[in-house]
Amino acid sequence: MSSPFSHGQTRRPRVRPSLQPGAVGKLSRPLLLLLCAAYLLPGFIGRDPWRTDGLSFAVMWQMAQGLTSWVHPTLYGQAVSGGWLAHWLGAGSIQLLGSWLGPVLASRLPFMLALAASMSLTWYAAFHFARHDDAQPVRPAFGPPIAPNDYARAIADGVLLTLLATLGLLGRGHEASTQVVQLAAVSGILLGISLLPRKPWKSASLIATGLLCLALTAAGWFALLLSFTLGLVLWGSLRRANWALMLALAIGVLSALWAESQMGWMLRGKWPDLDTLANFFRIGLWFTWPAWPLAAWGLWRWRESLMAWHLRPAWALAALALLSALALGNNDKVFLLALPPLAILSGFALPVLRRAGLAAIDWFAVLFYSLLALVVWVMWLAMFIGWPAKPAANIARLAPGFQFSLDPVALAISLFATLAWGAVVVWRTGRHRHPLWKGMVLSASGVTLAWVLVGSLWMPVLNYASTYRNVGREVAHAVQSASALSMQVGSPCLQPVAIDLTTQALIGYWSRLDFSASRKAQCTYALGARAPLPASQWRLIWRGGRPGDRGGTLYLYQRLAPSRP
Numbered sequence: 030m031s032s033p034f035s036h037g038q039t040r041r042p043r044v045r046p047s048l049q050p051g052a053v054g055k056l057s058r059p060l061l062l063l064l065c066a067a068y069l070l071p072g073f074i075g076r077d078p079w080r081t082d083g084l085s086f087a088v089m090w091q092m093a094q095g096l097t098s099w100v101h102p103t104l105y106g107q108a109v110s111g112g113w114l115a116h117w118l119g120a121g122s123i124q125l126l127g128s129w130l131g132p133v134l135a136s137r138l139p140f141m142l143a144l145a146a147s148m149s150l151t152w153y154a155a156f157h158f159a160r161h162d163d164a165q166p167v168r169p170a171f172g173p174p175i176a177p178n179d180y181a182r183a184i185a186d187g188v189l190l191t192l193l194a195t196l197g198l199l200g201r202g203h204e205a206s207t208q209v210v211q212l213a214a215v216s217g218i219l220l221g222i223s224l225l226p227r228k229p230w231k232s233a234s235l236i237a238t239g240l241l242c243l244a245l246t247a248a249g250w251f252a253l254l255l256s257f258t259l260g261l262v263l264w265g266s267l268r269r270a271n272w273a274l275m276l277a278l279a280i281g282v283l284s285a286l287w288a289e290s291q292m293g294w295m296l297r298g299k300w301p302d303l304d305t306l307a308n309f310f311r312i313g314l315w316f317t318w319p320a321w322p323l324a325a326w327g328l329w330r331w332r333e334s335l336m337a338w339h340l341r342p343a344w345a346l347a348a349l350a351l352l353s354a355l356a357l358g359n360n361d362k363v364f365l366l367a368l369p370p371l372a373i374l375s376g377f378a379l380p381v382l383r384r385a386g387l388a389a390i391d392w393f394a395v396l397f398y399s400l401l402a403l404v405v406w407v408m409w410l411a412m413f414i415g416w417p418a419k420p421a422a423n424i425a426r427l428a429p430g431f432q433f434s435l436d437p438v439a440l441a442i443s444l445f446a447t448l449a450w451g452a453v454v455v456w457r458t459g460r461h462r463h464p465l466w467k468g469m470v471l472s473a474s475g476v477t478l479a480w481v482l483v484g485s486l487w488m489p490v491l492n493y494a495s496t497y498r499n500v501g502r503e504v505a506h507a508v509q510s511a512s513a514l515s516m517q518v519g520s521p522c523l524q525p526v527a528i529d530l531t532t533q534a535l536i537g538y539w540s541r542l543d544f545s546a547s548r549k550a551q552c553t554y555a556l557g558a559r560a561p562l563p564a565s566q567w568r569l570i571w572r573g574g575r576p577g578d579r580g581g582t583l584y585l586y587q588r589l590a591p592s593r594p
Contacts, residue, residue: 056182056183056186056464056466061186061189064193064473064474064477065145065148065189065193067446067477067480067481068193068473068476068477068480069141069144069145069148070141070484071203071480071481071483071484071485071488072199072200072203072204072480072484073134073137073140073141073203073205074134074137075484075485075488075492076488076491076492076495076496077133077492077495077496077497077498078133078205078496078497078535078538079495079496080495080531080532080535081200081204081206082204082205082206083497083531083534083535084104084109084111084530084531084534085111085115085116085119085204085205085206085207086119086133086136086205086534086538087104087534087535087537087538088102088104088109088111088116088120088534089116089119089120089123089136089205090120090123090132090136090538091104092116092117092119092120093119093120093121093123093124093127093132099113099116099117099120100113102116104530104533104534105525105530105533105534105537105543105544105545106545107530109530110247111206111207111246111247112207112210112245112246112247112248113245113246114207114210114242114245114246115140115205115206115207115209115210115246118139118140118143118210119136119137119139119140119205120136121139122135122136122138122139123135123136126138136205137205139205140204140205140206140209140210143209143210143212143213144202144203144209144212144213146213146216146217147202147209147212147213147215147216147369148189148192148193148216150213150216150217150219150220150369151188151189151192151216151219151220151369151372151373152185152186152188152189153185153220153223154216154219154220154222154223154369154373155181155184155185155187155188155189155223155372155373155376156181156182156184156185156223157181157220157223157224158184158223158338158339158343158373158377159180159181159184159185159339159376159377160177160178160181161226161337161338161339163334163337163338163339164184164337164338164339164377165177165180166180166380183464183465183466184376184377184379184380184465185376186464186465186466187375187376187379187465187466187468187469188372188373188375188376189372190466190469190470190472190473191319191320191323191372191375191376191469191472191473192320192368192369192372193473193476193477194319194320194469194472194473194475194476195316195317195318195319195320195368195371195372195476196315196316196317196318196476197315197316197317197361197364197365197368198365198368199476199480201361201362201365202365207246207247207248208362208365210242210246211242211243211246211248211251211365211366212365212366212368212369213242214238214239214240214242214243214246215239215243215346215350215366215369215370216369217235217236217238217239217242218235218236218239218240218255218259218346219342219343219346219369219370219373220235221233221234221235221236221239221277222236222259222263222342223342225263225273225274226338229272229273229274230273232273232274232277233273233274233276233277234277236259236274236277236278236281237276237277237280237281240252240255240256240277240278240280240281240284240285241280241281241284243255243281243285244281244284244285244287244288244289245284245288247288249284249285249286249287249288249289250285250289251349251350251353251363251366252281252284252285252288253281253282253285253286253289254349254353255281255346255349256278256281256282256285257282258345258346258349259274259278259342259345260274260278261345262341262342262345263341263342301355301356301358305355305358305359306355308359309354309355309359312359312361312364313351313354313359313364316361316364317364317367317368317371319375319390319393319469319472320368320371320372320374320375321371323374323375323378323379323382324344324347324371324374324375324378326378326381326382326386327374327375327376327377327378327381328340328344328374330378330381331377331381339377340374340377342370343370343371343373343374344370344374346367346369346370347367347370347371347374350363350364350366350367350370351364351367353366354367375469379465379466379468379469380465382468386468387467387468390468390469390471390472391457391468391471394471394472394474394475395454395471395475397475398450398471398474398475398476398478398479399450399454399475401475401479402447402450402478402479402482405479405482405483405486405487406443406447406482406486407420408420408424408486408487409443409486409487411424412424412431412433412490413433413435424490426577427494427577428490428493428494428576428577429576429577430576431489431490431493431494431576433489433490434489436485436489439485439486439488440485440486442481442485443481443482443485443486446477446478446481446482446485447478447482449474449478450474450475450478453470453471453474454471457470457471493576494575494576494577494578495575496575497532497535497536497538497539497575498539499575500535500536500539500573500574500575500583501535501536501537501538501539501540502539502540503571503573504523504536504540504542504556504571504573504583504585505539505540505541505542507570507571507585508521508523508540508542508554508585511554511570511587512553515587515590520543521542521552521553521554522542522543522544522545522551522552522553522554523537523542523543523544523545523552523554523555523556524544524545524552524554524555524556524557524561525544525555525556525557526555526556526557526558526559526560526561527557527558527559528556528557528558528583532583536556536583542554544556552588553587553588554585554586554587554588555567555585555586555588556583556584556585556586557583557584558581558582558583558584559584560584560586561586565589566588566589567586567587567588567589568586568587568589569584569585569586570585570586570587571584571585572584572585
């Protein structure tokens with residue numbers, strides 16, 4: 030089947046029959062790397078573990094300390110699922126680099142590398158897909174032809190910028206969790222598929238490795254479904270690569286079956302009702318923006334070539350991820366796996382996107398991210414000098430007790446990012462020819478600007494309101510004081526009372542105290558949202574919680590000594 034850019038005899042969609050050489054101008058590699066670094070670092074550095082990734086960090090830390098098994102990890106006697114690979118990476122990094130970087134930053138280093146790998150793998154996958162004959166533009170009748178590599182680089186740059194611009198990648202992509210490893214695995218599988226026509230055995234190794242990583246990160250069910258999906262959409266199209274593909278898919282199926290049998294089959298899907306469908310569209314629209322409108326437009330314009338090699342794997346993988354998220358009740362962790370294939374589909378929409386569509390995306394990016402940057406600066410000014418008064422009052426209410434201190438480095442980074450945003454806007458609105466990736470520059474730069482400003486100007490107050498550092502240290506101090514008064518010998522334990530495992534994990538790390546539900550009869554202290562029973566045997570010695578968390582007050586009780594006859 031011919032593509033919109035081929036010379037086949039079948040009817041073509043109405044697209045640009047050729048591209049001018051200026052449309053595939055190269056994006057400066059140093060600038061692209063700087064943009065990726067500015068996107069990558071905020072969120073990973075400069076903050077304590079929060080509730081979103083606190084449980085994973087606690088498991089990694091206890092593994093590194095030898096307090097729990099690496100094969101069947103438990104936390105305070107409770108089994109912890111979530112995939113071995115992510116925990117192994119974090120625990121190994123803590124053991125190797127924890128004494129230099131600290132346990133928190135050391136545990137995040139593998140996930141920073143995984144996010145960077147996902148960016149790189151997605152770029153190379155898009156490059157090799159765009160190098161395929163069906164994806165190349167027609168040769169112009171007059172003028173020099175476009176070099177295939179130059180065109181492929183322009184498409185790959187647009188794909189990477191689209192991936193950076195997606196809103197859903199911001200939060201989920203900057204956590205030390207299994208989702209980041211799964212994202213890199215999906216990107217690696219896409220790269221493997223793109224290499225299948227020319228390098229079948231290298232392709233098979235990438236596909237098998239990606240499926241194995243999915244199986245080892247509690248997504249064996251997805252690896253199993255993906256193996257069957259790839260077998261359906263790819264089998265028989267490349268006779269020379271059939272044996273390599275068969276081997277890769279077999280490894281994926283076997284590893285997925287083994288992992289799921291060990292973890293108890295993590296997939297618990299159900300038929301969606303109307304509310305679930307409505308939430309699916311509501312969550313999906315913002316989570317995958319701006320990739321989904323571009324991907325939809327690209328599929329429509331390439332509708333006569335949907336089975337072409339550069340489109341078929343991407344839309345099949347994206348459809349599988351979106352349907353899986355729907356079946357699991359709109360799980361945004363699974364939505365994340367749809368972003369690399371959607372970004373690749375978006376890249377092939379850029380050559381066939383009309384000027385009005387690009388202008389709409391650009392205007393939205395300029396207005397939305399400029400306004401967002403203004404809000405961040407105004408809130409920072411309110412923290413700094415107390416003006417405007419209303420934002421300052423809101424900050425004082427949400428983070429009571431927060432003491433602002435000026436960080437010159439963070440301020441310099443924020444000023445540089447804001448000035449760079451202004452320079453990008455001026456360049457984009459200039460009256461000169463722009464390459465294919467021009468439509469994604471403002472969106473990717475705007476997301477990065479907002480992320481840098483929040484990660485530098487707002488991070489101190491966000492970390493103050495979200496960390497359990499002060500809570501854990503206050504609990505430890507109260508226990509030490511009470512133990513000294515009662516002349517208690519030995520390491521005390523805490524009996525958890527109506528608090529979840531994540532809260533126990535974070536307080537346990539910062540306090541260095543052990544929660545033990547199995548030994549609650551011997552625990553001298555109890556910490557929770559209410560008094561332990563029977564209440565007559567306990568006395569309150571401390572109360573507190575995170576600043577601004579009004580509904581999360583915690584109470585520390587000490588067991589009363591039995592009265593002597």
